[in-house]
Amino acid sequence: MNKDISLQGFISELASNSPAPGGGSAAALSGTIGTALVCMVAELTIGKEKYKEVEAEMQEALNKGKQIKDRFFTFIEEDEEAFNKVMAGYKLPKNTDEEKQIRSNAIQSALKEAVNVPLEVIKNVRAAIELALLCASKGNTNSISDAGVAGLELHASALGALYNVLINLGSIKDENFKSQVKAETEKLIKEINEFAESIEKTVLSKM
Amino acid sequence: MNKDISLQGFISELASNSPAPGGGSAAALSGTIGTALVCMVAELTIGKEKYKEVEAEMQEALNKGKQIKDRFFTFIEEDEEAFNKVMAGYKLPKNTDEEKQIRSNAIQSALKEAVNVPLEVIKNVRAAIELALLCASKGNTNSISDAGVAGLELHASALGALYNVLINLGSIKDENFKSQVKAETEKLIKEINEFAESIEKTVLSKM
Numbered sequence: 001m002n003k004d005i006s007l008q009g010f011i012s013e014l015a016s017n018s019p020a021p022g023g024g025s026a027a028a029l030s031g032t033i034g035t036a037l038v039c040m041v042a043e044l045t046i047g048k049e050k051y052k053e054v055e056a057e058m059q060e061a062l063n064k065g066k067q068i069k070d071r072f073f074t075f076i077e078e079d080e081e082a083f084n085k086v087m088a089g090y091k092l093p094k095n096t097d098e099e100k101q102i103r104s105n106a107i108q109s110a111l112k113e114a115v116n117v118p119l120e121v122i123k124n125v126r127a128a129i130e131l132a133l134l135c136a137s138k139g140n141t142n143s144i145s146d147a148g149v150a151g152l153e154l155h156a157s158a159l160g161a162l163y164n165v166l167i168n169l170g171s172i173k174d175e176n177f178k179s180q181v182k183a184e185t186e187k188l189i190k191e192i193n194e195f196a197e198s199i200e201k202t203v204l205s206k207m
Numbered sequence: 208m209n210k211d212i213s214l215q216g217f218i219s220e221l222a223s224n225s226p227a228p229g230g231g232s233a234a235a236l237s238g239t240i241g242t243a244l245v246c247m248v249a250e251l252t253i254g255k256e257k258y259k260e261v262e263a264e265m266q267e268a269l270n271k272g273k274q275i276k277d278r279f280f281t282f283i284e285e286d287e288e289a290f291n292k293v294m295a296g297y298k299l300p301k302n303t304d305e306e307k308q309i310r311s312n313a314i315q316s317a318l319k320e321a322v323n324v325p326l327e328v329i330k331n332v333r334a335a336i337e338l339a340l341l342c343a344s345k346g347n348t349n350s351i352s353d354a355g356v357a358g359l360e361l362h363a364s365a366l367g368a369l370y371n372v373l374i375n376l377g378s379i380k381d382e383n384f385k386s387q388v389k390a391e392t393e394k395l396i397k398e399i400n401e402f403a404e405s406i407e408k409t410v411l412s413k414m
Binding site: 003004005006007008009010011012014015016017018019022023024026027029030032033034035036037039040043044065066069073142143144145146147148149150152153155156159160163164166167170203207 | 210211212213214215216217218219221222223224226229230231233234236237239240241242243244246247250251272273276280349350351352353354355356357359360362363366367370371373374377410414
């Protein structure tokens with residue numbers, strides 16, 4: 001992905017008959033969007049007399065949110081790269097036993113990377129969705145729908161990343177790695193689901 | 208919004224201390240992303256011997272998907288414009304009774320537009336999410352996680368647009384308009400929720 005790609009250009013690449021960028025990059029983008037909205041709500045709360053009491057919390061949310069947003073942005077590209085590495089692995093020759101071994105090692109190593117990127121997306125959603133709940137609960141109520149959309153985009157990001165973890169995990173042979181990732185994602189997704197539910201309740205109660 | 212804005216530039220605008228673009232534009236963007244993935248899965252199914260039987264359906268999904276994707280793209284900007292019109296209405300003078308009346312009319316008319324844009328987003332999600340289920344059910348199984356992310360992004364788009372309908376509806380005085388919009392969105396969201404659930408089940412059963 002070109003760093004300066006236009007919004008329209010990125011959407012066209014996503015829609016094209018090339019499998020990358022695909023759902024993994026889209027999930028990372030959704031996380032970026034959700035975290036950008038967290039930053040916006042914090043920005044629209046800071047400096048307002050009415051919200052003086054929560055100013056420090058909002059400033060901290062803004063600082064954390066900015067960092068997470070930038071990290072998400074890199075995952076859009078990293079997911080595409082990880083996918084391309086898996087594809088390159090499958091294209092390696094497999095005529096001799098040695099070639100078969102080299103090919104298998106390359107695929108397995110690339111698959112682990114293709115699991116690790118969406119796993120990082122999920123971890124970052126876990127951090128960002130907590131900030132989205134803070135924004136929904138204590139942020140500027142004029143921006144309550146924005147905090148709500150932040151929660152929705154972050155939730156979709158995590159569930160989309162989960163699909164990408166699961167589809168790649170299916171071809172991984174390292175059972176230790178598999179069970180470790182499964183346990184970690186299960187715990188994170190459970191927490192994220194709970195945050196998403198709290199955000200929805202909070203938003204609907206304020207509208 | 209500049210038509211050629213970079214992806215990074217759009218995210219920065221979203222995160223900034225300006226309330227527009229905000230959650231409404233983000234919800235429309237989420238719909239664009241989901242529909243782009245529908246197009247991708249259809250593209251990756253068309254022309255494959257294994258999927259010859261569903262080729263005509265996939266071609267139709269691709270054609271419809273492309274149209275919806277382009278429509279979503281315009282809503283990103285239209286939501287921002289509608290929001291700015293509401294803000295401009297609130298800034299009108301209110302010194303005399305006549306000014307008050309002009310101001311109130313301007314606000315009410317702008318609020319209706321700010322409801323109609325997310326309502327259009329929801330209608331387009333309803334059309335696109337049906338295509339996402341088709342892609343998940345009959346599309347290339349190598350792209351099953353992409354069809355899944357399409358469903359998630361479209362669902363988040365509709366629920367995000369719903370928040371934007373509800374927040375603007377709260378200030379609208381025309382009771383007929385309000386009850387009509389409420390009934391229409393309720394029906395659409397119910398259908399969209401059902402499609403989202405079917406997509407999730409289909410995707411998880413194939414992974």
